[in-house]
Amino acid sequence: MGHFLWKEKKKYDYAFKLECVELVLKKHYSDGYVSRLKQIPRWNIRKWVSFYNTYGEIGLLPKINQSYSAAFKLKVLKNIEKESLSLMQAGIRFNIPNIAIILKWKKDFANFGVEGLQPKQRGRPVSMSDQKGKKSKSNKPLTREEELLKENERLRCENELLKKLQALIQARRNPKP
Known part of the structure; x- marks a missing residue:
């Protein structure tokens, strides 16, 4: 049983994710086999299959700049x-x-x-000049x-x-x- 090491996080496009999911669900390949075949972590295959089973093809689409309340x-x-x-x-x-x-x-x-x-507000503040030397936390004790x-x-x-x-x-x- 071989183990692969992945050092960097890669982003996979929709078509690639769908292809991997279909190999598992339609061709009945194991997630381990698809992992070795495509040279990607097994947990990615499992995650994509789970999202596909729960949400359909929409579950494989990337969530770009998703913000949560x-x-x-x-x-x-x-x-x-x-x-x-x-x-x-x-x-x-x-x-x-x-x-x-x-x-x-x-x-x-x-x-x-x-x-x-x-x-949290993303990006650099509009004006950073008045931020110099100030602590980010309140001085008010808890x-x-x-x-x-x-x-x-x-x-x-x-x-x-x-x-x-x-x-x-x-x-x-x-x-x-």
């Missing part, structure tokens, strides 16, 4: 926690092909709460309650990470046949 991000994160969804499962359910962005939302929420999920909430969220995330690490260690010690 804070409410939508929070909904995704709550569903992940409530239903113990993987990032891939959440991506498929909410039509978010780039699952790394969901991981970023989790980190932003853990560090900054709901405020961290607010859409209230004791805000400090405790932030620490609580940080500890919750740390606990979740440790649980996942422990599960990974157990899975490696006791591989299932």
